[in-house]
Amino acid sequence: MINDKLPKIWYGGDYNPEQWDADIWAEDDRMFKLAGIDIATINVFSWALIQPDEHTYDFTSLDETIERLYRNGVYVCLATGTGAHPAWMARRYPEVLRTDYHGRKRKFGGRHNSNPNSDVYRRFAKTLAGKLAERYKDYPAVLIWHISNEYGGYDYSEQSEAAFRVWLQARYGTLEALNKAWNTRFWGHTFYDWEEIVLPNALSEEWDGNRTNFQGISLDFRRFMSDSLLECYKLEYDEIKKHTPHIPITTNLMGLYPELDYFKWAPHLDVISWDNYPSFDTPVSLTAMTHDLMRGLRQGQPFMLMEQTPSQQNWQPINSLKRPGVMRLWSYQAVARGADTVMFFQLRRSVGACEKYHGAVIEHVGHEHTRVFRECAALGAELGRLGDRLLDARSGARVAILFDWENRWALDLSSGPTVRLKYVDEVHKYYDALFKQHIPVDMIGVEDELGQYEIVIAPVLYMVKPGFAERAAAFAAAGGTFVTTFFSGIVNESDIVTLGGYPGELRKLLGVWAEEIDALFPEQKNSIVVKDKGQGRLSGSYDCGILCDLLHTESAHVVAEYGSDFYAGMPCVTVNRFGEGEAWYVASSPEPAFLEDLLGQLCEDRGILPLVSAPADVEATVRVKGEERFLFLLNHGSEEASVRFDTGGIDLLSGEEAAGQVRIPSKGVAIIAQRS
Numbered sequence: 021m022i023n024d025k026l027p028k029i030w031y032g033g034d035y036n037p038e039q040w041d042a043d044i045w046a047e048d049d050r051m052f053k054l055a056g057i058d059i060a061t062i063n064v065f066s067w068a069l070i071q072p073d074e075h076t077y078d079f080t081s082l083d084e085t086i087e088r089l090y091r092n093g094v095y096v097c098l099a100t101g102t103g104a105h106p107a108w109m110a111r112r113y114p115e116v117l118r119t120d121y122h123g124r125k126r127k128f129g130g131r132h133n134s135n136p137n138s139d140v141y142r143r144f145a146k147t148l149a150g151k152l153a154e155r156y157k158d159y160p161a162v163l164i165w166h167i168s169n170e171y172g173g174y175d176y177s178e179q180s181e182a183a184f185r186v187w188l189q190a191r192y193g194t195l196e197a198l199n200k201a202w203n204t205r206f207w208g209h210t211f212y213d214w215e216e217i218v219l220p221n222a223l224s225e226e227w228d229g230n231r232t233n234f235q236g237i238s239l240d241f242r243r244f245m246s247d248s249l250l251e252c253y254k255l256e257y258d259e260i261k262k263h264t265p266h267i268p269i270t271t272n273l274m275g276l277y278p279e280l281d282y283f284k285w286a287p288h289l290d291v292i293s294w295d296n297y298p299s300f301d302t303p304v305s306l307t308a309m310t311h312d313l314m315r316g317l318r319q320g321q322p323f324m325l326m327e328q329t330p331s332q333q334n335w336q337p338i339n340s341l342k343r344p345g346v347m348r349l350w351s352y353q354a355v356a357r358g359a360d361t362v363m364f365f366q367l368r369r370s371v372g373a374c375e376k377y378h379g380a381v382i383e384h385v386g387h388e389h390t391r392v393f394r395e396c397a398a399l400g401a402e403l404g405r406l407g408d409r410l411l412d413a414r415s416g417a418r419v420a421i422l423f424d425w426e427n428r429w430a431l432d433l434s435s436g437p438t439v440r441l442k443y444v445d446e447v448h449k450y451y452d453a454l455f456k457q458h459i460p461v462d463m464i465g466v467e468d469e470l471g472q473y474e475i476v477i478a479p480v481l482y483m484v485k486p487g488f489a490e491r492a493a494a495f496a497a498a499g500g501t502f503v504t505t506f507f508s509g510i511v512n513e514s515d516i517v518t519l520g521g522y523p524g525e526l527r528k529l530l531g532v533w534a535e536e537i538d539a540l541f542p543e544q545k546n547s548i549v550v551k552d553k554g555q556g557r558l559s560g561s562y563d564c565g566i567l568c569d570l571l572h573t574e575s576a577h578v579v580a581e582y583g584s585d586f587y588a589g590m591p592c593v594t595v596n597r598f599g600e601g602e603a604w605y606v607a608s609s610p611e612p613a614f615l616e617d618l619l620g621q622l623c624e625d626r627g628i629l630p631l632v633s634a635p636a637d638v639e640a641t642v643r644v645k646g647e648e649r650f651l652f653l654l655n656h657g658s659e660e661a662s663v664r665f666d667t668g669g670i671d672l673l674s675g676e677e678a679a680g681q682v683r684i685p686s687k688g689v690a691i692i693a694q695r696s
């Protein structure tokens with residue numbers, strides 16, 4: 021349990037009373053009660069209020085807020101407020117400001133704006149966190165700490181440049197090792213002094229954000245920046261722990277956010293929390309995958325849905341309303357995938373600046389007679405009735421998909437063979453094929469234990485880190501099914517090609533050699549032609565494109581061949597028996613039907629069967645707790661759906677018995693409690 025003081029799914033969200041006059045607060049208290057709200061995230065952007073100058077700290081209004089909320093039955097998720105520095109700090113100490121990609125020194129403005137390598141910023145942030153923890157350590161209202169806010173963005177200041185050199189010295193020890201890792205003899209880049217190394221941005225090696233001349237430098241810069249921001253987080257974390265060792269600490273992550281390596285961050289968060297803002301047209305399975313990824317950051321431990329909008333965002337180009345029932349549906353989607361909280365940004369809609377058109381539980385009209393409030397209050401009541409039943413339940417998936425931020429950076433930074441390859445899209449294709457078949461998946465990192473799964477899928481594992489190839493081989497040898505794809509096993513962690521034939525370190529496990537890699541234009545296609553009479557569900561031919569590896573088998577068996585072009589007849593899908601298990605190679609990016617057939621078959625062969633029989637619009641997943649198994653059924657479609665499953669149980673939401681079949685209205689949810 022995140023904190024057993026509140027043994028239920030926490031319900032609430034960001035609350036900014038400092039933006040309001042005191043006479044509105046009593047209304048807040050009344051309406052929070054009506055909505056069943058029991059947690060408020062406060063102090064997220066209040067640094068300037070708490071610390072009006074360098075030497076003064078004034079906690080009076082924060083004291084009052086926490087006490088008032090607690091009197092009214094609302095706990096707090098207490099933020100440290102360091103996500104935006106005060107204007108006086110920027111004026112007095114310009115080094116706290118960031119320098120952008122184009123080398124321009126920023127002025128005061130915006131948020132998430134502090135230079136993570138400014139000693140001044142770090143000192144002030146750490147001091148504030150310590151003071152808050154000391155002051156509120158005995159306040160019973162504090163359930164969890166929330167450090168800063170949505171860490172992210174890169175900085176190109178002199179301080180960061182100096183810190184980068186120190187970071188590189190720690191990583192490489194000698195310039196010789198660094199020159200080798202970056203292959204600096206290319207374009208005459210040999211470094212003879214650490215001071216010669218500059219940050220990669222539009223003034224040096226990079227352009228367009230992700231284009232670079234030197235992948236090694238750009239990759240290390242991303243690692244360094246992720247670490248720099250993590251250092252800032254850890255400074256505050258350590259300060260808080262001194263005073264409140266038993267109160268959990270988090271910071272709100274952003275799902276598939278590209279700039280930080282969340283697998284590196286996760287061990288430093290007591291509980292993962294994240295902000296979920298799908299847009300109207302985000303595929304439901306992409307949101308599901310992101311929840312699963314957030315759950316996977318800490319090996320399946322339940323996470324917090326820290327933010328979502330009750331109705332609409334303000335920052336997307338077009339901000340649609342969540343249709344009736346969708347806020348509830350998406351809230352349960354988070355719970356289904358491991359969230360033990362449902363929280364919003366924000367509880368009351370602000371009156372000015374850029375978030376005044378962002379949805380809130382309490383709208384500008386100020387009363388409870390709104391569609392949004394009614395839906396929020398209904399959900400609050402329902403979550404209240406669920407009590408602690410679902411808390412701490414785990415996924416129990418037997419299939420895992422690997423996700424790796426460093427691999428993603430390397431692919432994004434790659435110059436060739438194609439700009440069409442998008443790592444997240446490829447991973448999502450594999451995820452979606454299982455999602456549609458109602459087969460649960462865990463999203464895991466490359467360092468995670470593979471042996472707990474029966475099938476491990478590693479889409480486009482371009483970068484193979486030290487030790488991974490051995491672990492993948494051991495997994496297959498012990499009976500696992502390993503699946504990987506085109507453009508895998510190509511480079512090491514410095515983006516240096518593994519010589520001797522692709523897929524490099526994975527070659528023996530896969531039993532193939534990729535001699536060349538063809539890149540296809542959007543209008544070009546090839547096909548995957550399944551050999552002989554087919555392989556289970558795989559039969560006939562499927563489209564493929566983006567990249568095509570021209571393969572030779574070494575020990576693998578050919579399952580399908582290319583259908584056209586000068587490499588027609590060369591292997592396209594192979595399987596290599598390896599010890600007790602097998603390793604599959606899919607040499608191009610296939611159409612969805614192929615993946616449904618392939619992955620469906622691989623699962624079926626191992627008795628990993630769909631959880632339900634239902635239309636694809638129905639999302640099905642499970643959480644398992646002790647002897648109980650909770651089958652979540654979420655109907656994202658626009659029609660009522662009939663869903664069949666093997667084991668009957670009680671629907672926790674309706675209280676009705678569900679004996680193997682239920683009908684779920686459009687946007688409806690059922691949570692069937694079964695004995696496992």
Ligand code: GLA
Pocket residue numbers: 169170272295297327333334335365375378
């Ligand atoms: C983020 C931030 C919040 C708010 C919301 C708006 O998630 O953490 O402060 O700006 O976006 O969607």
